[in-house]
Amino acid sequence: MNQVTAPAPMQIVLGVDPGFSVTGFALVAKAQRITVLDCGYLKMSAQKTLVQRTGQFYAFFSQKIIDHQVTHIALETSFLGKNAQTFLKLGYLRGILYLLAEQHQLELSEFAPREVKLAVTGSGGASKDQVADMMQRLFPTLSSLPMVERADATDALAVALCGLWNQQSYLQRIQR
């Protein structure tokens, strides 16, 4: 007698690398195999106020979440760099993603940049170019991305993959 098992629910992860100028994003899904549903970036004009850009960011990702029936959001943790005000403002966009997670009942995971690089390239100290090259090798159709914002999009793709892997092997990962 064959055993019939229900298919696992589809996991659709939105990975985001937020910025008030350029925000990289990627949507990945896992059914039989991992597919990239969408990968690119949102550019927001410096002519617009921060209030306008915050609204634009919210509207853009609300739509992506609805269109692709996203189940999880994945983000990199943020560390204080040279500019404290830039760091604070990154928090505005992260707050919007937290709100979207609440409004659409999504799980939200955060990964340290080192953890993302290690997971996708095998080295925690990999450069952005090395991450981009690895993403391109895994998903050859990405080569249609314009080179200039490529690293923003591939960073978001790397974190989205971490979100997907994290869901799939959650128990193993928290034990390591």
Added chain:
Amino acid sequence: MNQVTAPAPMQIVLGVDPGFSVTGFALVAKAQRITVLDCGYLKMSAQKTLVQRTGQFYAFFSQKIIDHQVTHIALETSFLGKNAQTFLKLGYLRGILYLLAEQHQLELSEFAPREVKLAVTGSGGASKDQVADMMQRLFPTLSSLPMVERADATDALAVALCGLWNQQSYLQRIQR
């Protein structure tokens, strides 16, 4: 012949002193004189996740904005303290207020803490207690506030007043 002039549109300012534990807020309006419509604080349980608290913060202030027909939001500018992660997380709540400003077409003003203290007490180096005492003197009905979160509410009230004064004498203020 008497001249008839249209009354100036009512200004209703929401002042907020955000925090993931306690957020002070105040709603002030100016018609004939300045009145405090509401003043208090939102406490969010540490048992809830940041995602849940971000959602609660958004819902709470959405409702206040609708109930009181708010026209402006006033905030203190934020400076990096000892804990960078606390500073980043404050950004989440500030981002929510930016989003609410965009969604409800409100003006948003920010004031340096020194500027707020100077405006309400005459001294840029005033303590939280001095700000609270001055607010109590201006609005004696505030004495019903519980003492423990009083400073959060009165700080928000002070920044709300700055928002109101700023609207009323905008041209003079930007020239000083």
